[in-house]
Every structure is written in structure tokens, then in C-alpha cells.
Amino acid sequence: MQKPDLSGAYALDGPDSCRRLYADWADTYDQDFAQDMDYRLPAEVAAAFLRAHPPEGPVLDVGAGTGLLTAALRGLGFQGVVDALDLSEEMLARAGQKGLYRDLIAADVTKPLPCAGYAGIVCSGTFTHGHVGTEALAPLLAAALPGALFALSINDVVWRDKGFGPAFAALGGQITGLDRAEVAIYGQAAQGKDPAHATDKAQIVTFRKA
Numbered sequence: 001m002q003k004p005d006l007s008g009a010y011a012l013d014g015p016d017s018c019r020r021l022y023a024d025w026a027d028t029y030d031q032d033f034a035q036d037m038d039y040r041l042p043a044e045v046a047a048a049f050l051r052a053h054p055p056e057g058p059v060l061d062v063g064a065g066t067g068l069l070t071a072a073l074r075g076l077g078f079q080g081v082v083d084a085l086d087l088s089e090e091m092l093a094r095a096g097q098k099g100l101y102r103d104l105i106a107a108d109v110t111k112p113l114p115c116a117g118y119a120g121i122v123c124s125g126t127f128t129h130g131h132v133g134t135e136a137l138a139p140l141l142a143a144a145l146p147g148a149l150f151a152l153s154i155n156d157v158v159w160r161d162k163g164f165g166p167a168f169a170a171l172g173g174q175i176t177g178l179d180r181a182e183v184a185i186y187g188q189a190a191q192g193k194d195p196a197h198a199t200d201k202a203q204i205v206t207f208r209k210a
Contacts, residue, residue: 029066040185042072043072045072050077064095066095070084144209156200174209
């Protein structure tokens with residue numbers, strides 16, 4: 001069986017293939033991907049979320065994986081309640097071992113979510129090739145309280161090719177304070193691990209639910 005990698009993740013074609021890949025990758029993801037690729041996106045999203053002054057209340061970490069984004073939030077001093085949501089139960093199990101979360105929620109973010117009432121929603125690395133597109137925006141907004149702060153990363157190519165600009169424009173008065181900034185997904189170490197993706201960029205989008 002081929003070892004899971006970024007190219008395989010980008011080639012996923014639906015929730016079943018996503019579950020299979022991350023079931024195989026969960027035990028080695030933090031080392032084989034996050035550390036070896038100098039994966040900086042979770043820290044970038046965490047910093048953007050905190051810079052925007054989130055309101056008090058629980059936060060939902062969407063596509064939480066093994067907990068890298070919430071670990072970055074904790075490292076920056078955030079002490080609020082965070083729940084983890086991911087399609088992969090195996091990845092959630094790894095996240096749960098880190099003691100970062102109140103609840104672990106296995107769910108498909110493109111469908112109505114089994115949780116709500118969040119004052120903040122964060123997401124790193126889920127709006128990307130082979131994963132999730134604009135169809136997840138409505139379920140996430142439904143899970144958020146009025147005034148909730150969002151900080152979402154969206155792969156640059158996916159932003160352009162999957163119509164995220166028009167999708168956000170279509171939200172109109174449902175959101176306020178939309179802002180975005182381009183960041184590098186990986187650090188310099190990625191050049192030696194996967195030069196094809198080492199210079200990939202993402203948009204970090206912040207806004208509030210009206």
C-alpha cells in the first residue's frame with residue numbers, strides 16, 4: 001500500500017477516499033507531514049484569529065485533524081473552550097490524546113452539523129484540493145452565533161478555481177468585516193521534502209457572522 005502523502009491528499013475525490021487516507025495517515029501525520037514539511041498554516045490561522053479579537057465563547061476547530069491549529073492557539077495563550085470537528089475518527093482520536101478539546105465531533109462539514117452555538121470558527125488546511133469547497137460555508141454559518149469570528153484558510157488555487165470570491169460576495173449581509181491575506185503554507189524545510197508543493201500559498205479569510 002502506498003504511503004499517504006500530500007499528493008494523495010490533493011487527489012481525493014470524496015468523503016470515502018478521505019476517510020481511508022486519513023485512517024492510514026493519522027498515526028504518522030504529525031511527523032511525516034506537519035514536521036517534515038514545516039507546516040506553518042495552522043499557526044498562521046491561529047495568529048489571525050487572535051489578532052481579530054474573538055468574542056468569549058466556545059470555538060469550533062473545523063477539519064481539526066490531529067489538533068495542530070488548536071495547539072497553535074494554546075501556544076499563543078488562548079484558554080477558551082474548543083471543540084474539534086473532522087471527517088476522520090482516526091485523526092480525531094489522535095487529537096483527543098493531546099488534551100486540547102472539550103468535544104470530538106466526527107461529521108461531514110458539507111452537511112448540516114450536529115453542533116451549534118459557537119462564538120468562533122477556525123479552519124486550517126481543509127478548504128484545499130480534494131477536500132472541501134464553498135458548499136461548507138452555509139453549514140459553518142449555521143453553527144455560529146451572531147457576531148462569531150471566523151478565521152479560515154483557503155488554498156490559493158482553490159480560492160481561484162472553486163469560486164470562493166463570488167461565494168463570499170454572495171453571502172452579502174450574512175457576514176461583516178471580511179478581510180483576507182496571503183500566507184505561505186510551508187516553511188523552508190519543505191523544499192527538501194516536497195519541492196512541487198513547497199511554495200504553495202493560502203488565503204486566510206477573517207470575518208464575523210452578522
